[in-house]
Amino acid sequence: MHELSITQSIVEICEQNSQGRRVLSVTLELGQLSGIVPDSVEFCFEACTKGTLLEGARLIISSIPPMGVCRDCGVEFPVTAYYDSCPSCGGFTVELLHGEELRVKELEVE
Amino acid sequence: MCTTCGCSPEEHHHDHGDGHHQHDHEHKHEHGPGTGAEGKKISIETDILARNNRLAANNRALFTAHGVFVLNLVSSPGSGKTTLLEKTLRDMAGKASSAVIEGDQQTDNDAVRIAATGVPVRQINTGAGCHLDAHMVGHAALEFDLDNLDLLLIENVGNLVCPASFDLGENHKVVVLSVTEGEDKPLKYPHMFHAANVMLLNKIDLLPHLDFDVAKCREMARRVNPGIIIFEVSAKTGAGMDDWYGWLGERIKGRG
Numbered sequence: 001m002h003e004l005s006i007t008q009s010i011v012e013i014c015e016q017n018s019q020g021r022r023v024l025s026v027t028l029e030l031g032q033l034s035g036i037v038p039d040s041v042e043f044c045f046e047a048c049t050k051g052t053l054l055e056g057a058r059l060i061i062s063s064i065p066p067m068g069v070c071r072d073c074g075v076e077f078p079v080t081a082y083y084d085s086c087p088s089c090g091g092f093t094v095e096l097l098h099g100e101e102l103r104v105k106e107l108e109v110e
Numbered sequence: 111m112c113t114t115c116g117c118s119p120e121e122h123h124h125d126h127g128d129g130h131h132q133h134d135h136e137h138k139h140e141h142g143p144g145t146g147a148e149g150k151k152i153s154i155e156t157d158i159l160a161r162n163n164r165l166a167a168n169n170r171a172l173f174t175a176h177g178v179f180v181l182n183l184v185s186s187p188g189s190g191k192t193t194l195l196e197k198t199l200r201d202m203a204g205k206a207s208s209a210v211i212e213g214d215q216q217t218d219n220d221a222v223r224i225a226a227t228g229v230p231v232r233q234i235n236t237g238a239g240c241h242l243d244a245h246m247v248g249h250a251a252l253e254f255d256l257d258n259l260d261l262l263l264i265e266n267v268g269n270l271v272c273p274a275s276f277d278l279g280e281n282h283k284v285v286v287l288s289v290t291e292g293e294d295k296p297l298k299y300p301h302m303f304h305a306a307n308v309m310l311l312n313k314i315d316l317l318p319h320l321d322f323d324v325a326k327c328r329e330m331a332r333r334v335n336p337g338i339i340i341f342e343v344s345a346k347t348g349a350g351m352d353d354w355y356g357w358l359g360e361r362i363k364g365r366g
Binding site: 005009021093102 | 149150151152153154155156157158159160161162239240241243271272274275276296297300301303304330332333334335336
């Protein structure tokens with residue numbers, strides 16, 4: 001359940017950036033290979049925001065599908081897991097271009 | 111206040127600014143019909159792990175400055191990490207000056223076992239926490255005489271999931287997989303095997319009693335991480351350990 005410490009970090013980042021105002025919504029970008037389960041973050045969010053400037057804020061999670069490029073043949077393709085092989089040449093040397101994001105993108109404050 | 115990371119004993123969440131930029135776009139924004147709420151958007155674009163990553167970078171700089179080679183050992187509970195450490199420390203004694211940071215949710219049982227090898231050890235209890243983070247390791251590391259240290263081994267909390275996301279400032283992650291666990295672990299827990307540079311396949315002395323397919327396991331690990339270095343070892347009998355020590359010795363010499 002490292003989503004708990006991840007969510008605590010999200011709250012910390014938001015409080016530092018909210019200019020002391022109450023936060024209405026938080027937008028996150030979570031890559032589908034970030035190792036973070038959006039449902040768990042949502043579950044932790046309510047508990048972690050209690051008594052903070054984020055209490056009652058809406059959590060908006062933008063899920064980013066992974067894209068990779070094959071280092072052998074250069075083909076770009078959507079990746080679903082770290083063990084996907086290149087659909088063109090079958091190679092496993094795949095470099096991820098997107099999909100590991102773990103980012104607070106935006107806040108909406110009062 | 112702590113001079114390393116700026117934390118105070120009461121307040122561990124404190125930092126301001128992780129190199130991110132911040133700019134405001136003031137615009138009005140309706141929240142559905144009739145709410146009338148006016149929001150101001152603040153663009154943040156900050157990595158959620160920025161604080162941990164910054165502290166890990168500090169740790170890495172500290173270790174490099176003192177010439178300490180650092181490994182972060184990760185695995186599921188019961189893979190034999192502590193036995194492997196005990197054996198490694200006893201066999202490397204005289205070749206390298208070592209220290210250990212032990213991470214567990216509770217108890218100092220592992221630290222007691224490591225201390226019996228004569229190597230300095232610090233136990234971190236994470237309580238409910240499922241992983242070590244760079245902040246905990248940074249504080250524990252300062253308790254060692256880093257100038258006279260060649261090798262720091264960090265035994266992470268037994269967990270094949272969460273420790274994959276937290277950089278501690280190590281040179282390499284070493285994942286330990288025992289042959290009693292099933293050969294498809296690299297596919298079931300791909301994040302960890304993707305993040306590690308080395309895999310120690312432990313308890314190979316038990317292979318005659320199991321259906322574990324070593325070749326299949328190696329293939330699955332390489333699918334997740336084509337560059338992973340694999341050693342087949344038994345910390346109990348010592349089989350294969352010389353190859354692991356050879357790699358370790360080379361890396362300590364080159365410190366990386």
